[in-house]
Amino acid sequence: MKKITIAIDGFSSTGKSTIAKQLAKELEYIYVDTGAMYRAVTLYALRKKYIDADNFSINDLVSDLDNINLKFHYNEALGFAEMYLNGENVEKEIRTLRVSDFVSKVAAVPEVRYQLVKQQQKMGEDKGIVMDGRDIGTVVFPDAELKLFMTASPEKRAIRRYKELIEKGDDVKYEDVLRNVQNRDYIDSHREDSPLRQAEGAIAIDNSDMGLKEQFERILNLANRTINA
Template sequence: MEKITIAIDGFSSTGKSTVAKQLAKELGYVYVDTGAMYRAVTLFAMRKSYIDDDGFDKEGLVNDLSQIRLRFVFNPEAGFAEMYLNDENVEKEIRQMEVSRFVSQVAAVPQVREILVAQQQEMGREKGIVMDGRDIGTVVFPDAELKIFMTASAEERAQRRFKELQERGEEVTYAAVLENVQQRDELDTTRKDSPLVKAEDAIEIDNSHLTLAGQFEKILELYEGTKK
């Protein structure tokens, strides 16, 4: 069966990565979490003190982009590929709330997006890929055969993220997580370069009240529909 490109975009904490991993595994496709790439660059910027609560030295980060090497390494125990930054496994660290606070600002830098989009397009050159992010169906793969746009209420997304962080042992409050979700929505949808928007030919799925199983079955049906 001829392989296709599947682009899954949407707001933060809508479960894009979860369903994308499921779909890739079911179809035997490659899965790429573009959010992990932007998070890794953010972690790099934080470690180099280019970004913190006092400001953002964009020029410093841009000048240092050549020092960033990103790659995904499959972890057979976890069942998915983990993010490596300069040969260091940073999968757990990039998921922390501290990184979430700054990732939208870093992702808005045109030079960062230019470099990462080029890498993402190269990854999907042979098709047979499921990629999730903010601009996959609009910028990275505008010709993708299947485009999904996922959304849910900010309150529901914050509750999911809050539960996830608690399970990891992070000390956070629901109010802080909700504020972060709302701030990221604002930054993602209003940035000048590749803002988060629904592609005209994308199928929107509001999963505020969908179970993970229901969501997966719905998207799998959409995939099957592309084969008819």
């Protein structure tokens, strides 16, 4: 059976990673969470104090990019690969609202995107990969055989994200999560380098009122049809 490249783009908190993991597991493909890569760089920038609420020392971050080593290590117990930053498992820390507040700004830096896109393209050289992010179908894999664009209303996405953070024990307010979702939407869609947009040929999936089972079955059907075409 032939292998294809599946590119999943979309707004924050649309469940891109969840569906990508499910799809990769079902098809026995490699899954790559590009958002985790940008989050790890953001965490590094926060730790180095290159970015905070008032300042962003872009030049300092760019000059330090060669010292950022990103690796995915598969966790058999969890069933997916976790992000390691310079040898440290940072999977939990990169999912915090603190990192979410700054990741879109870091991801908008052209030099950061250039470095990570090179790594992502190398990961997908042999196909058989499911990759999700903001510019997978437009920049990383414009020739992907299957492109999806995930969307949902900001309010629905904020509720999902809020519940997820609360379940993890984070002390957050819904209003702050909604504001974060809206701010990230604006930055992701308006940045000069690789803005978030629906790729040519991508299939839009609005899951505002769609259950996880219905969504998975629909997307798996699309994948199988593409593989067998």
